[in-house]
Ligand SMILES: Cc1ncc(COP(=O)(O)OP(=O)(O)O)c(N)n1
């Protein structure tokens with residue numbers, strides 16, 4: 001499976017409506033606090049928007065709702081994995097991306113036979129508090145050697161100036177939140193990401 005090299009992560013369907021039409025081909029809906037009815041509405045809207053723009057939607061965390069809403073791809077972390085029903089997810093025909101932050105997590109993730117592995121935080125991130133130090137570029141190369149041919153997603157503190165290093169180290173896709181959502185001009189920054197990731201598309 002191939003992933004687009006630009007992997008946008010946002011926390012609402014409104015962001016998807018705003019940025020996906022610019023040419024984003026891979027987006028994660030990552031909503032951390034919302035009631036079930038609200039989540040369902042957001043997933044439904046995100047799915048419709050992504051279908052309209054031929055963009056691959058990945059739903060973070062909420063795998064039951066994603067299945068119920070007919071989505072095709074979920075992203076889970078190691079804590080999510082402890083309660084997720086992988087057999088059910090697979091039986092529903094869904095693809096699965098998994099987070100990893102250290103060797104033990106990588107072993108656990110590989111055993112689940114995911115469709116991609118994410119490694120983070122490559123650089124310091126301001127989005128959430130993390131117990132892992134920044135992984136650095138050499139860790140990307142090591143992960144690539146360990147996971148290939150499964151695609152590797154780099155995440156954490158990425159920006160256009162860091163992309164070449166991340167891809168040359170072995171990342172197949174670069175995931176981003178705040179460099180775009182907190183940018184003074186998210187649309188212009190999205191276009192910049194699309195342009196800068198072109199050589200790896
Ligand atoms: C592409 C990608 N990589 C890592 C994560 C983090 O997932 P997780 O560890 O479950 O943490 P939360 O995002 O759920 O807070 C991700 N969402 N996407």
Ligand SMILES: Cc1nc(C(=O)O)sc1CCOP(=O)(O)O
Pocket residue numbers: 099100101119120121122124125126127128130155156157158175176177178179
């Ligand atoms: C959601 C998330 N997961 C990470 C991990 O390492 O698993 S880092 C991260 C935050 C990414 O946001 P930004 O691009 O703003 O740094």
Ligand SMILES: [Mg+2]
Pocket residue numbers: 060061075076077080
């Ligand atoms: Mg999670």
